Amino acid sequence: MxxxxxxxxxxxxxxxxxxxxxxxxxxxxxxxxxxxxxxxxxxxxxxxxxxxxxxxxxxxxxxxxxxxxxxxxxxxxxxxxxxxxxxxxxxxxxxxxxxxxxxxxxxxxxxxxxxxxxxxxxxxxxxxxxxxxxxxxxxxxxxxxxxxxxxxxxxxxxxxxxxxxILPKQWYVIIKPPVHVSTPKIFAHKDLTRDSKPRIMPDFQAEQHWRNDMQSVVLAEYPAVKVAFDVLAEYGSPMMSGSGACVFLPFDSENAAQAVYNKVFYAHQAYCVASLAKHPFYQ
The missing domain is CATH 3.30.230.10 (Ribosomal Protein S5; domain 2)
Incomplete structure (x- = not known):
């Protein structure tokens, strides 16, 4: 074998x-x-x-x-x-x-x-x-x-x-830029926001402004991530996941997500995925 x-x-x-x-x-x-x-x-x-x-x-x-x-x-x-x-x-x-x-x-x-x-x-x-x-x-x-x-x-x-x-079912288009972001480099960056106000448990429906405190630093330091961000920004308000490099855009329907994925996948490493309420191990 x-x-x-x-x-x-x-x-x-x-x-x-x-x-x-x-x-x-x-x-x-x-x-x-x-x-x-x-x-x-x-x-x-x-x-x-x-x-x-x-x-x-x-x-x-x-x-x-x-x-x-x-x-x-x-x-x-x-x-x-x-x-x-x-x-x-x-x-x-x-x-x-x-x-x-x-x-x-x-x-x-x-x-x-x-x-x-x-x-x-x-x-x-x-x-x-x-x-x-x-x-x-x-x-x-x-x-x-x-x-x-x-x-x-x-x-x-x-x-x-x-x-x-509890989060509602959503679909996401993700673009993975051809670059590896150094997490230690981002955490050590002089411009990184380190003093956001702590919150009580957030309410998904009430929240209007999701954000990633690392995003602005990564976009400035890694042009390839900025390119991916700008591509998805044509269709909504994208955000970076974790310390990068992937950028994603949320959708309320699979059809809407698939339509955008069909426009970007030919030029970018892209994925069209759905949220999961529970890990497959526990199902």
Missing amino acids: NNLQPAADAHHFLAPAKLNLDLRIVGRRADGYHLLESIFTLITLYDQIWFKINRTGSIKLHTPVAGIEPEEDLCVRAAQLLRRHTGTRLGVDIWLDKQIPIGGGLGGGSADAAVVLMALNRLWQLELNKTQLLQLGVQLGADVPFFIFGQSAFARGIGEDLSPI
Whole structure:
């Protein structure tokens, strides 16, 4: 069997991407981490992951992502973390079909890590509860807990303090510019807003002005992101997700989203997706 192809009896899971519908920087901790407030939604853009449990204790990713050493891959790190934490002697062979663009602010690596924790907790029969998985997830990255949380959320802190929020069904056109935005560079930028006013739980219907406090800095520093932003701005009020580089435009109907996607996909790496109320793992 070609090792790039999953084993026929491997267990299959979907790892959905996310959008930050709103992102505000409200302060900074003593250790330098920025304090954020964000509204997350899951979307119908997926990585696919297959797992085959082994009894040798080895953890192997058969489909390494170009430019990322296997031992640095979040899938491998998540499996190793779970194995260390629980002391299990089981191992796993992993196959990853990467469809969520890397470096786009859509949380692909974090989405994969979350599914590894959730799936292996089940397949290794470890019986950790969701709170325990959330505590492990934050050790891998600030976005990982959201994917384990598994539904639309209002996030505080560095992204680990999560409250459920009800969002209406929406569709989105996303453009991924041909550039990788450096998150550390943006967080260190002298012009970054760091003092947005903290909020109580936002009301989606009442909110009129979503924003991303990183957006103006990224648009100024990365011309390719500005190009994508300007393309979508012809059809509405786009916004950047996370620290970039992806830019998205929301729609109330699939037909409206598809019509704009049909106008932009030929010249740009673009996606037409819908919001997800719940992570596929919990359905």
